[in-house]
Amino acid sequence: MTQARVTQDQQGRKQALAPCLEPCPIERGMRIIGGKWKGSILWHLKEGPVRFNDLARILGGASKKMVNQRLKEMEEQGLVRRQVLSDRPIAVAYEITEFGRSSLAVLEQLKSWAEAHGI
Amino acid sequence: MTQARVTQDQQGRKQALAPCLEPCPIERGMRIIGGKWKGSILWHLKEGPVRFNDLARILGGASKKMVNQRLKEMEEQGLVRRQVLSDRPIAVAYEITEFGRSSLAVLEQLKSWAEAHGI
DNA sequence: TCAACCAGTATACTTTTAGTAACCACGCAA
DNA sequence: TTGCGTGGTTACTAAAAGTATACTGGTTGA
Numbered sequence: 001m002t003q004a005r006v007t008q009d010q011q012g013r014k015q016a017l018a019p020c021l022e023p024c025p026i027e028r029g030m031r032i033i034g035g036k037w038k039g040s041i042l043w044h045l046k047e048g049p050v051r052f053n054d055l056a057r058i059l060g061g062a063s064k065k066m067v068n069q070r071l072k073e074m075e076e077q078g079l080v081r082r083q084v085l086s087d088r089p090i091a092v093a094y095e096i097t098e099f100g101r102s103s104l105a106v107l108e109q110l111k112s113w114a115e116a117h118g119i
Numbered sequence: 120m121t122q123a124r125v126t127q128d129q130q131g132r133k134q135a136l137a138p139c140l141e142p143c144p145i146e147r148g149m150r151i152i153g154g155k156w157k158g159s160i161l162w163h164l165k166e167g168p169v170r171f172n173d174l175a176r177i178l179g180g181a182s183k184k185m186v187n188q189r190l191k192e193m194e195e196q197g198l199v200r201r202q203v204l205s206d207r208p209i210a211v212a213y214e215i216t217e218f219g220r221s222s223l224a225v226l227e228q229l230k231s232w233a234e235a236h237g238i
Numbered sequence: 239t240c241a242a243c244c245a246g247t248a249t250a251c252t253t254t255t256a257g258t259a260a261c262c263a264c265g266c267a268a
Numbered sequence: 269t270t271g272c273g274t275g276g277t278t279a280c281t282a283a284a285a286g287t288a289t290a291c292t293g294g295t296t297g298a
Contacts, residue, residue, distance in 0.1 A: 026158035026226055029233030034153045036285075039145040052245055063287060068246065089295050090244055099236065106225070106232050107145055113225050114148030117218065155256075171275055182257065187276065208265055209274055 032077055033103050037062050037070050042079065042100055043107060049083065049093035079103065151196060152222050156181055156189050161198065161219055161226060168202065168212035198222065 033039060037059060044050060044058055056067045071094055074080040079100035085091040113119075152158060156178060163169060163177055175186045190213055193199040198219035204210040232238075 024159060024162075025230045025233040025238065026162060027155070028238045029229045030153055030158060032233070032238055033229075034149055036146070039149060040143060043143075043145060053243080063289095064246070065248095065288090066286065069285090090246090090293095092245060102236065103232060106229050109228050110148045110152075110225050111144045113222060114144040114151070117221065119144065119147045119151055172273085175275095182259090183276070184258090184278090185256070188256095209276090211275065 029106075032079070033106065035070065035073070037066060038074060038079075039107050039110075041067075041070060041074065041094075042096060042103060045080065045094060045096040046101070046104055049095040051091065051093050055094065074100070148225075151198070152225065154189065154192070156185060157193060157198075158226050158229075160186075160189060160193065160213075161215060161222060164199065164213060164215040165220070165223055168214040170204075170210065170212050174213065193219070 033042070040059060041055065044055065050058070052067070052071075055071075056062065056064050059067060062070075071080060071082070075082055078097055081095045081097050083093050083095055085093055152161070159178060160174065163174065169177070171186070171190075172183075174190075175181065175183050178186060181189075190199060190201070194201055197216055200214045200216050202212050202214055204212055
């Protein structure tokens with residue numbers, strides 16, 4: 001992001017130079033990992049694949065609809081992979097991708113920051 | 120956060136141990152710096168205090184109402200300080216606090232992560 | 239046979255967030 | 269006196285996010 005400044009023209013009217021139009025990297029990044037539950041989902045997948053209903057149970061407060069919606073979003077964004085373990089007795093697990101794993105560092109820092117400041 | 124697990128009782132019913140009830144540090148932290156525009160506001164205050172209308176101009180897409188709402192929230196959360204520069208011709212500037220500054224590290228990392236992955 | 243599990247889907251609803259546009263009272267300068 | 273500046277407020281709308289409950293269609297185990 002370029003440092004934005006504010007200038008004045010000859011008539012004294014003000015305008016912004018390099019205004020932060022909506023999608024600066026921070027806003028964009030937030031939209032990837034900032035959604036409700038997304039951090040928690042990634043966090044709980046870091047030890048290995050987790051089945052759908054187990055995830056819903058772990059995320060106590062979230063409804064299945066929420067979990068499903070978030071997982072679909074995250075699959076599209078490449079944070080998470082859906083693997084069908086078996087048909088007949090249907091079984092599905094969600095696994096974190098390399099990309100998803102790369103975001104854990106940010107989440108980890110956010111977590112320490114939050115804990116350090118008693119948030 | 121304790122690692123959550125899922126167990127079964129003698130009847131085969133499943134339940135989550137240590138479920139991630141809503142406010143784990145990650146979710147809580149997100150709520151502090153995750154709101155729309157909040158990252159950008161902090162970012163633009165890091166070089167020094169900025170006047171209200173200048174901030175609104177820099178944040179091109181955001182309306183005064185949005186900016187004002189966010190600033191009030193952030194003032195309550197202690198991320199930002201409102202200083203009245205002068206009465207009579209009213210002038211106000213917003214300054215980042217030490218607490219606000221402490222969050223810049225997280226934002227910085229989020230920014231590099233976003234840029235590194237072409238988000 | 240019954241109940242509980244699996245992985246969702248459907249419907250309906252409420253709440254929160256985002257956003258527009260217009261307006262206020264005041265000051266300053268041409 | 270008109271227009272722009274200051275720092276907001278008010279009223280309203282639209283869209284997103286979230287909750288709650290029930291349902292499908294099949295499987296598994298007591």
